[in-house]
Amino acid sequence: MLISELDTPVAIVDLDRLEANIARLQSYLDAHGIANRPHIKTHKIPAIAQMQVNAGAVGITCQKLGEAEVMAEASAGSVAGLSDIFLPYNIVGPAKLQRLVALMRRVTLSVTADSAVTARGLSSAVSQSDAPLPLEVLVEFDTGMGRCGVQSPAEAADLARLIHSLPGLRFGGLMTYPFNEHTAAFVEATRALLKPDGLTVARVSAGGTPQMWRAHTCPVITEYRAGMYVYGDRYTLQSGAMTLDDCALKVITTVVSRPTAARGILDAGSKVFSSDTLGQEGYGLILEYPEARFYGQSEEHGHVDFSACVRRPEIGERVTVIPNHCCPVSNLFNQMVGVRGEQVEVVWPVAARGQVQ
Amino acid sequence: MLISELDTPVAIVDLDRLEANIARLQSYLDAHGIANRPHIKTHKIPAIAQMQVNAGAVGITCQKLGEAEVMAEASAGSVAGLSDIFLPYNIVGPAKLQRLVALMRRVTLSVTADSAVTARGLSSAVSQSDAPLPLEVLVEFDTGMGRCGVQSPAEAADLARLIHSLPGLRFGGLMTYPFNEHTAAFVEATRALLKPDGLTVARVSAGGTPQMWRAHTCPVITEYRAGMYVYGDRYTLQSGAMTLDDCALKVITTVVSRPTAARGILDAGSKVFSSDTLGQEGYGLILEYPEARFYGQSEEHGHVDFSACVRRPEIGERVTVIPNHCCPVSNLFNQMVGVRGEQVEVVWPVAARGQVQ
Numbered sequence: 181m182l183i184s185e186l187d188t189p190v191a192i193v194d195l196d197r198l199e200a201n202i203a204r205l206q207s208y209l210d211a212h213g214i215a216n217r218p219h220i221k222t223h224k225i226p227a228i229a230q231m232q233v234n235a236g237a238v239g240i241t242c243q244k245l246g247e248a249e250v251m252a253e254a255s256a257g258s259v260a261g262l263s264d265i266f267l268p269y270n271i272v273g274p275a276k277l278q279r280l281v282a283l284m285r286r287v288t289l290s291v292t293a294d295s296a297v298t299a300r301g302l303s304s305a306v307s308q309s310d311a312p313l314p315l316e317v318l319v320e321f322d323t324g325m326g327r328c329g330v331q332s333p334a335e336a337a338d339l340a341r342l343i344h345s346l347p348g349l350r351f352g353g354l355m356t357y358p359f360n361e362h363t364a365a366f367v368e369a370t371r372a373l374l375k376p377d378g379l380t381v382a383r384v385s386a387g388g389t390p391q392m393w394r395a396h397t398c399p400v401i402t403e404y405r406a407g408m409y410v411y412g413d414r415y416t417l418q419s420g421a422m423t424l425d426d427c428a429l430k431v432i433t434t435v436v437s438r439p440t441a442a443r444g445i446l447d448a449g450s451k452v453f454s455s456d457t458l459g460q461e462g463y464g465l466i467l468e469y470p471e472a473r474f475y476g477q478s479e480e481h482g483h484v485d486f487s488a489c490v491r492r493p494e495i496g497e498r499v500t501v502i503p504n505h506c507c508p509v510s511n512l513f514n515q516m517v518g519v520r521g522e523q524v525e526v527v528w529p530v531a532a533r534g535q536v537q
Numbered sequence: 538m539l540i541s542e543l544d545t546p547v548a549i550v551d552l553d554r555l556e557a558n559i560a561r562l563q564s565y566l567d568a569h570g571i572a573n574r575p576h577i578k579t580h581k582i583p584a585i586a587q588m589q590v591n592a593g594a595v596g597i598t599c600q601k602l603g604e605a606e607v608m609a610e611a612s613a614g615s616v617a618g619l620s621d622i623f624l625p626y627n628i629v630g631p632a633k634l635q636r637l638v639a640l641m642r643r644v645t646l647s648v649t650a651d652s653a654v655t656a657r658g659l660s661s662a663v664s665q666s667d668a669p670l671p672l673e674v675l676v677e678f679d680t681g682m683g684r685c686g687v688q689s690p691a692e693a694a695d696l697a698r699l700i701h702s703l704p705g706l707r708f709g710g711l712m713t714y715p716f717n718e719h720t721a722a723f724v725e726a727t728r729a730l731l732k733p734d735g736l737t738v739a740r741v742s743a744g745g746t747p748q749m750w751r752a753h754t755c756p757v758i759t760e761y762r763a764g765m766y767v768y769g770d771r772y773t774l775q776s777g778a779m780t781l782d783d784c785a786l787k788v789i790t791t792v793v794s795r796p797t798a799a800r801g802i803l804d805a806g807s808k809v810f811s812s813d814t815l816g817q818e819g820y821g822l823i824l825e826y827p828e829a830r831f832y833g834q835s836e837e838h839g840h841v842d843f844s845a846c847v848r849r850p851e852i853g854e855r856v857t858v859i860p861n862h863c864c865p866v867s868n869l870f871n872q873m874v875g876v877r878g879e880q881v882e883v884v885w886p887v888a889a890r891g892q893v894q
Contacts (some may be wrong), residue, residue: 187630187632187633187894188630188894189893189894190894221836221837243836243837244837269793269837270793270794270802270852272791272793272804272852272853273544273545273791273853275544276544294794294796295794295795295852297851297852297853298793298794298852301853322796326800326833326840327794327796327802327835327838327840328793328794328796328802328838329794329796330796331796331797434629434630436626436627436629436655436685437627437651437652437655437684437685437686438652439651439679439684439685439686439687439688440688443683445627445684445685447629448893450811450813450865451865451868451893452893454807454811454812455811455812455813455814455865456807456812457812476683478684479578479600479864479865480578480600480601480626480893481684481685483683483684494654495627495629495652495654495655496629496630496654496658507836508807508808508812508836511808511869512868512869512891512893513891513893514891534869534870534871536546536805536808536809536837536869536870537544537545537546537547
């Protein structure tokens, strides 16, 4: 089947570019002795995770327990090698802790905590189970994002000591997202505080696609988690981390209305592109009409101003969009179509989409 | 099972409120002699569509062909009565026209067009098929939203005449979204232009939850399409169309981190709430902490400032959120949990979610 035969809106992934993106980051991280642990939250597809592991990733990162369960399930089936999973999330509450224990029986798991409550909950659940112990727990720290994470090296060291002391757990190191100019100092200070206790910070896990090519400039980093680098989007383009020729994910849409001389309406809106802007103006880059302004969306319509374009599209014409943010887009599609050249090669269910728990 | 036993994040629908919302709009539209044709894009659940039809709706509205196919399929099974479907969308291109014809064999279908291209495509596809004819086509017009729709009564009349002349089609009337103070004049002017041709504007279909209680003030309206009224959200609250006690959809989340004295992090972000703001400040109303400011999101984390709250939540505490916009939220969940009081009564798959084509 040809791309031109696919109905719209449809999300396609250029497999040549996908493979090149996977190889490029792997090669960079290998060159700098940093372990690659790609984040599957972007694609949510076991087959792509397998490509990442086959290329040399030490394991994968999942953001939700449900994603990890889907990957573990796939690994028990035809998709091999998704058996080392890092879950950099505070797993809280009896239902999730029970699932965590079940997952530990199937794959090598590591998690994070940023509070004593999370750490004690993990310890209590795993030490009373028959799961293989210990569970490796990294302390999440915050050097600027203002999301989760302990706020100071002293807090990090206290939590590391607690984790070390709790039954069933092993202190594995430190985790942050993204990294910045304060990250190395935070890690070194924590390391110094833990030295008298004989505790070492083995893993220092950082992440983020926009700054991935600078990972080596932060010498404390031992492991890197990037997600968006497989697909690319308008945001990673703007960040300079990827070029237009690297962008593997595109959404093909159809112009279904031309109500005025300037305006064109696409058959895809916020239920395809999401409303994420990540600081961008508008909702996507239209490759055939780069001067067009994709200025608005409703749920199933994209609102485009073509007034700056010399030629303007006819009703029924297909246009290709690079979205602002690839992660929510892939989460809105039930399937992703892998293409090579103009040919459809594979259709992947987005197996871990909608795994919010 | 009790609500308190559900893991988070979870989307729940209060069935008493859902039923009351369905009954209230039906009763209002009945009182004013306006046909009710609720939009299922909000809930995407055949069982709720059936509740709407059972309450007196003349049929349902779907935004995408895929949604209509799911509803038609359900109607062929255990969920009766979803056999009159309005698809107020320009159906363009051979693949979709083929599916449209297949759908016409199963349900009573009506559609819209805002261009000769769309109308000719519809005619060509249906007149060469064995589908029951004619297909009823309404002309979409624009009195202010700036999305699809013809721009003037003259254009509307021209398109109506074309539809009337094309094989296999019947001109059914006019459609707009939303309606406003210009709507009635537009319809009357079009009516006057069509009178010499002997063409009548039978259906005038308008929609929108925020302005639903004013439908009777626009006397040309014969049919109303509301979607969000079943669930309600922060946007409909702000519009004044619904009260907090009417809001049937809530998302229960867990506080998984309290990194600072002020900040709390929820286990739900833009992959649960979407990034839709609809002009609201922040991403949702936290019922237990109405003074809290849900100021930020990442994909799987909600960022909340609790500094204005006298009491602040502990890690592990569950909090209930009224989202900004219910439609994308329901589209992000695989299932919706129907509750009565504290008891879980039913779990519905969101059957038509992800139907972007």
